[in-house]
Amino acid sequence: MGDMQETVDVCIVGVGACGGLMAKELAEAGFSVVGLDAGPRYNPKVDFENDEAEMLKLLWSGDRVTSGEDPINPWSGTGIGGGTLVWCAVTPRFHTNDFKTASVDGVGVNWPLTYDDLVPYYDQVECDFGVSGQVGENPWEAPRGPFPMPPLPFSYHAQTLAQGVKKLGGHPLHGPLAIASIPYQGREACINCGFCMQGCRSTAKSTTLFTHVPQAEAKGARILPECTVFRIEYEAKRNRVTGVSYFDANGAVHQIQARLVVVAAHAVETPRLLLLSANNTFPEGLANSSGLIGKNFMAHPTCTVTGLFREPLNGFKGPTMGDLLVQDWYETDGQRGFARGYTLEKFVPGPFFYASNMMNLWGADLKEMIRYYAYAGGWWVCGEGLPNDDNTVTLDAEVKDQYGSPVAHLKHSWAENDRQLIQHGIQKAKETLEAAGAWRVEAGPVSSAHPMGTVRMGNDPQTSVINPYGQAHDIPNLFVTDTSVFPTGGGANITLTAMAITLRASQHIIEQAKAGHLN
């Protein structure tokens, strides 16, 4: 397509969980919206297969450079729908204390908003997006109303693990999942095919691809796949962003003029884009007078712990992850010797990902674990990693992408608190599996998930990049609404919280734009 001659109201970079939602809210409010994503627009009925190898195409595969004592490269999605194409749709809310770890536990930083600030937005996202679950089971959950849908029943695999949890005095919980347990708003109920991570071939697993995106398009939004934004354009005289420049699928350069730019490209590509957009006014990165863009790169320390049982569990049946959750060790307990905590999430994927989580095994050891795949039960331990400004996303000095732009360089080391926390989680995962009857238990290597933190939210422009509504302190018509903005990460999956923050930001944008404050 050629360059757009008109100026649109909003250009959104990244059409995943947050970008898709933002497009829908602003289009429905009457804004002219263009959303761009580097990946394709898939048709689930044509492009998705129950095949682990085939569906690796849904993962972001652009080059990244890693360094640090514990190099990490957490998964990101790509394409219209982004990570919601491959995710396991685990959607718990943060707990009350997750927003004030500095005050409560003396670690991390407090958010500039509270759980109570987000409640109406959590409610609305759960309703619009479709989340199933059970209120009242979790002694530690923050106060909430009923779920839009009843929980998915425990698979036989989950039931087996739940027995082990109970034996240790724990609380097996039905996990909140963005998966339809019943027909919902024209969508089908889950048929427990077990291929969540390969892209849901029905409409049971929520994705912005068939919810917010078509809703946005129904109100005139234009969603452009295979368009890679490489710079946000800026006019120094007015101190405003003016649009974006991007490569189309053939590598040709185009521009879009926009009155607002919203960046929702996830916590690696969002800071990368802001750094690539450095100019004479902002030589350290667009809107980066704080110097914080790319800093405090966080992720959850994770580990898959697998047990082999004497009876077949066929863990590939049912949702891949999270129909069973355990948060008995989520809140801080000083006696453990570390702050914060983690969630255990029931997890057995297809055979390839199952084995891929055991890279510390090989030879006969590994063969035995794969041989008894049908007898395997597993936990995914998801812990809270603390912010550390030595962990960074920067522009690599040497490696370039196919367009000649420096790729992201991810530098990361776990802190001592992170190490102790994840080891405690691994231990508890093992104990529950053994209590449930496992005769062999193996923990995979410590890994990571859910990048966050790289465009920090706060009230003080010296210690944050954006305000609580996602608005850049430095540039009034530039917004960031994805997990980059998280000051701390909580001890469980983050997408629902990111979407609630995005919804809140979208309403602020609507009010401010209509009052003329964003011109």
Added chain:
Amino acid sequence: MASWQFTDNQLDFSITHSIAASKDIVYQVLADMEAYPEFINDLISVKREGDLYKFVARAAILTIPAAVTVTKTLGHSVAFELVDGPVDVLTGSWLIEDDDWPGQTRVILTIHVETSDRGQWLLRMTGKYIQNKTDKLIAAFSERVVELQRTGRGPVVPPERAKVGGLVAWFKSLWTHIFGKQAARAPTQQVSSTKPAPTLFRDEERIQTLEALAVTMLPTDDFDEGVKDRGFVSMVEMRARYEAGREQLYATALDAVDKMAQTMFSKSGFVDLTASERTTLLDAVRQDEVNGNIWGQVKPSSFFSALWEDVVFLYCTHPDTWECIGFPGPSFDAGGYQDFDQPQEFVGQVN
């Protein structure tokens, strides 16, 4: 679904489908290959250069370029022949005919594939890919045809006719044949390619070493043969062809493990070691406990990781493995699992 035979290096495939549209518009869609990426997401690009069409496609973890010559007979057929790509021979055609139902057009897609003698994995995966994708491709083409009709860019089928058999009437016969060995046909046109086949995997001795490394990484045992005789070399060859750096990594490693066999066990090469010695050697590679400079710039543990990935990927994505371990494979088209919350049974072959 047919089961694959690995003693042969050839497959033939055919599918017939009926579309509620005129021959003209069906031919228009099938012949306009440069437009395929607009509605087939696994095709990244199709560019015409003279008589050649250059494709770039996604297949599993790989991005694969290929070039085909195309012969079109207006309103009747589109025939294609691979002149450069991942298999030795691939020919095929779309045939377009009047259907028995008025206002409907029958299309017949036929594909013939040949691989080298070591191409078992490639043939298996090509066949699996074709089977998985053909229904979806037919659906994509059908939707495209319907869309063009709806937007008025082609002859419109009267509504009462279009309702016959549903908007897209499925009439398909599907068969897959594995024939006996025939001489491979040479490509009709030589084209220089940016992705030549790696020569490393034509060296018989190195192939033996590679297979021995794979079996050491995941041993044969009383359960099954692991990746032995599953086409491991052909898979590694494919990845080495389309992923930068992999051929050099394997070339370095195959030489290095032979030298390690000499220094550690005074034997000629890796294949001459006992199983226990091979395990000890591979463990040293895993832990970077290697003396001297025989690995050059390559970190031995990085090769261990690459080998681990390739062996595990092949083993765990192979339908023969699934049969043994009791993983049924795709489940969506069978309606998922109604018994997911009940006590389970093992459905594998070996307990």
